[in-house]
Amino acid sequence: DTGVSQNPRHKITKRGQNVTFRCDPISEHNRLYWYRQTLGQGPEFLTYFQNEAQLEKSRLLSDRFSAERPKGSFSTLEIQRTEQGDSAMYLCASGGRDANYGYTFGSGTRLTVV
Amino acid sequence: AQSVAQPEDQVNVAEGNPLTVKCTYSVSGNPYLFWYVQYPNRGLQFLLKYITGDNLVKGSYGFEAEFNKSQTSFHLKKPSALVSDSALYFCAVSWGGGGNKLTFGTGTQLKVEL
Numbered sequence: 001d002t003g004v005s006q007n008p009r010h011k012i013t014k015r016g017q018n019v020t021f022r023c024d025p026i027s028e029h030n031r032l033y034w035y036r037q038t039l040g041q042g043p044e045f046l047t048y049f050q051n052e053a054q055l056e057k058s059r060l061l062s063d064r065f066s067a068e069r070p071k072g073s074f075s076t077l078e079i080q081r082t083e084q085g086d087s088a089m090y091l092c093a094s095g096g097r098d099a100n101y102g103y104t105f106g107s108g109t110r111l112t113v114v
Numbered sequence: 115a116q117s118v119a120q121p122e123d124q125v126n127v128a129e130g131n132p133l134t135v136k137c138t139y140s141v142s143g144n145p146y147l148f149w150y151v152q153y154p155n156r157g158l159q160f161l162l163k164y165i166t167g168d169n170l171v172k173g174s175y176g177f178e179a180e181f182n183k184s185q186t187s188f189h190l191k192k193p194s195a196l197v198s199d200s201a202l203y204f205c206a207v208s209w210g211g212g213g214n215k216l217t218f219g220t221g222t223q224l225k226v227e228l
Contacts, residue, residue, distance in 0.1 A: 004157075033215065042118075042204050042218030043158070056215070091157055095214065102148055103214075105157040 004106035006092050012112045013082055020078045021109045025094030032075050033103065034067055035091040036060065043091055049075060082113045116141040118207050120219035127195045127226055135190040135222045137205030147188040148206040148216065149179055158204065164188060175199070195226045 005024040013019050025032050030051050035043035046065070047057045051072035061067075064082075069075040079086055089110050095103030117140045127133045139145055146165055150158040162173025169181045179190045188205060202223050206216040 006157075031214070040220070042206075042220050043216075045215045045217070048215060093158075102160055102163050104160070105150075107157040110155070 004092055004094050004104050006090075006106035006109050008109060009107065010110045010112075012114060015082055015084060015113055017082055018078065018080045019082060019111065020076055021090055021092075021111075023075045023077070023092030023094075023106060025074070025092070026096075026104060027073075029094035029096050029103070030072065031095040031103065032069055033093040033095070034075070034077055035093065037089040037091060037108070038087075046077075046090075079111075082111075084113045087111055087113045116145075116207050116209055116217045118205050118217055118219035120203075120205055120222045122222050123220075124223045124225065127224070129197050129226050129228050130194050133190075133192050133195045133199070133224065133226070135203050135205075135224060137188045137190065137219060138186050139188060139205070139207045140186065141207050141209045143209045145188075146208045146214070147179075147181060148208075149173065149177070149188075149190050150204045150206060150218075152202045152204065152221075161190070161203075195224075197226045197228060200224055200226045 007022045033048040034046040037043040046061050047067050049069040064080045067077045089108045091108045093103045093105040119138045148163045149161040162171050164171045164181045172178045177192050202221045204221050205219045208214050208216050
């Protein structure tokens with residue numbers, strides 16, 4: 001069990017560019033979550049997958065955002081036409097069948113849009 | 115809808131003294147309550163959870179939390195603070211449904227001084 005891995009750790013991009021982040025969950029976990037955390041705030045829910053199915057998306061997830069989890073393993077979060085307001089820490093978490101009991105977060109990807 | 119309030123942006127305590135970080139919640143149904151800690155530029159690290167059972171929950175690194183249903187509170191406590199406990203602490207709640215997504219408070223910065 002190597003924990004939840006996120007890549008890259010940091011990303012600086014120019015406004016208008018597309019970016020993609022990757023999350024590798026704990027291998028036996030079937031649930032995967034994406035959260036966004038801005039400075040001075042707690043993490044906010046973006047979306048979650050159960051296996052390969054994306055079951056819920058927050059209203060925070062505009063049409064510029066898309067998340068996938070092919071084959072129910074790793075997940076990617078893509079942001080198209082980035083804006084300065086997208087600058088944040090993007091956190092991934094995974095959980096098992098008993099996700100009621102909490103889940104494990106990765107170290108996050110910090111995005112800076114300049 | 116579910117929500118969490120952490121009324122204190124910052125808590126200062128001397129090393130060796132007891133500490134309390136406050137949290138109140140609002141949720142429909144039975145709450146699932148969590149505390150996470152975040153160190154600079156890192157993801158969230160799980161401390162403890164309340165699902166059911168004893169109101170006093172013990173977690174990692176000597177932390178504990180007391181669930182109080184009548185006051186809808188879940189305050190984090192430690193009998194003797196360490197300088198290394200200095201970090202950002204988040205309280206979170208879910209109601210067990212809706213994919214178990216967590217709603218976080220805005221966080222409380224704990225500063226333990228010598």
